[in-house]
Amino acid sequence: MDPLILSRMQFGANISFHILFPTITIALGWVLLFFKLRYNATNDSAWMRAYFTWVKVFALSFAMGVVSGVTMSFQFGTNWPGYMEKVGNIAGPLLAYEILTAFFLEAAFLGIMLFGFRRVSNRVHTLATVLVAGGTTLSAFWIIALNSWMQTPAGFEIIDGKAHPVDWWAIVFNPSMPYRLTHMLLASGLTVSFLIAGLSALRYLTGDRSESMWKALRTGVFTAAILIPIQILAGDQHGLNTLEHQPQKIAAMEANWNTGPNVPLVLFAWPDEATKENRFEVAIPDGASVVLRHSTRGIVPGLNDYPGLHPPVLPLFWGFRIMVGTGILMLIVSWSATFFLKRRHSLPRPLAMLMVPMALSGWLATLAGWYTTEIGRQPWLVTGVLKTADAVGPVAGSHVALTLAVYLILYVLLLIAYLGVLVHLALKAAKDGDTSPLPGVMKTAMSQPAAGE
């Protein structure tokens, strides 16, 4: 078997599994901080109950993110040694700064955030929560900087076949970085708000009407309703940025085979790369020209300009549409739920039942979006600098096939266990309602065992 395609599948499987959990922890850290600050301000114990339900989800997601992230850090060397050999001078410092500034910060204060309630004062505990949330976000900053640099490299020169840094500012804030970072942070916010809304809707459906359920439900629904229009705008801007810097990716996403004006917006099609045409096409005339160039005469790049150097069309075309479709569904659901919660102070059962599977809509959209942008970078690993095929290591295909199979089995089992625990935690919270004993929150720390015992 071909080690290249197997290694790509393995990297894809690992990073797909990995990204699920940071997507949750990045925003959930801030939501937990919000719960805690609300409690500090109002002394309403329902906020604290919401906090304790969701801090468990945070702890579990964080652990899943850590272990799959450790796997990622080894993957570079085991499967893609050519990557670091060619661009290690750029990628190295970015990864090093992620580890030094973000990983240690979150890891060290996570213990205090999770288990330190009785050990430190409330103020220190809040600070630990801020540091963990800040750490996860900082981690996103560095890794998005590196990923964006691979998409739109800048600030470097090639000496003796290796990339050398020239301008670190240009490397970190490369052309696509601000757009991708914004898009991803909003995606994280949406993933978490739909997760919270969905699991709260599950509690609602089982008859739970506790204050902590309402508080979590409202937080999830309202946050989603606010974030989704911003995300649609940010996504549109990101798309225009891609049009400027990676037109071949846009050409594949729109399944546009020939450069020219009056390009239709294809709603549905089965792009066929062999015949270079779309089968079963349903399209809005001039649509793509209007969306991308704001004029029916606008020239939209076509795949014919990039023979042999454009990404595969089918996965991009559909990845993009799944992401956008999910986004539109998110808009409809979050706004309807907001309407009912604001005006009727209740949730119709059918809407609640729709919200439960929508708990995972953020994951779907995030994965579809990342597949679009990452497959959209092919055949390049670093656009214009290094091809994916040139970075793969000398490991035998059979070895990669073996490890890939085990990873896949492991990931499926872990995912089932993870989702099982989420449902279990939601049902347990629903059963306890507002009767669960309130944890001991105090303004000052208990005596430090280190000193006192």
Added chain:
Amino acid sequence: MTFDWPTALPLIFAGLMGLAILIYVILDGFDLGIGILFSVAEDAEQDTMIAAIGPFWDANETWLVLAVGLLLVAFPMAHGVILTALYIPVFVLLVGLILRGVAFDFRAKVPSGKKHRWNRIFFLGSIIASLAQGYMLGVYVLGLDVGLGGIAFGGLVALCLSAAYAAMGAAWVIYKTEGELQKKAVAWLRTTLVLTALGMAAVSLATPFASPRIFAKWFVWPEMLYLSPLPILSALLFLWLWRQTFHLPKPDDRHALRPFLTLATIFALGFAGLAWSFYPFVVPDKLTIWQAASATESLAIILAGTVVVLPVIIFYSFYAYRVFGGKATDLTYD
């Protein structure tokens, strides 16, 4: 002698990487060890043992990420060579670390009927990760030899490193618990100590005989004299600790941290010996740290950050250990 950055930086980074590996082995050593000792502990004891490592394990594992990260960023050539040569054992290590890391959280959150299953997975993950690390050390010591001899030696080191981790785990339990469990841990420490000593002796003897270059570095006058404290001190510490296990725990639980610190010192001595053997190579007998290093300007910018951030990391790591100092109590989110 003039100071010259292109020469100094790879050396500094080799030192930093060595430091990260050593800290990792000591810190994650004790929590992997506790996972191994799960197999001989009762249910209630397992909860206490988890409580003794719960707030720390994640930060401990971050040192591995830093070590691999430094290998990746400072010595990209070596990173590729070593990790592709160790493809399967690295994979086994990762599966072990994944299982252990998630079992930690799952065991506390699943319905109580399923807790047993995750306790087993926690043990399995810990032992798999420890064995894989030992195996890789063995193969690396023999110059990444994956012939029959290399595999056999790797297997031996795998067992001994796992025993060493279990000893670290036992020492940590002695520090963090009291009563019956603490007494049990003393017995665990005594048993595992023997295997640890055996393993260190095996690695110490195999290293010079596997490579004439390393032999020449150790058995030549006067270096032999300067190096002699390493093995002698290690042996003395082993003997002392072994005798201590017959007198632990002390009245009033005095010096409960001492077995752990002694083991950490032994680890550090052994590590220093390995470092001396392999210097200046990062891939044994193939790539020196200068041949494998990244560009000077990249190393410089990482170093600038490291100098500022590492002391802060060490400071708040100490703080976190202090917050959870003393005997382990039940681990709760409230």
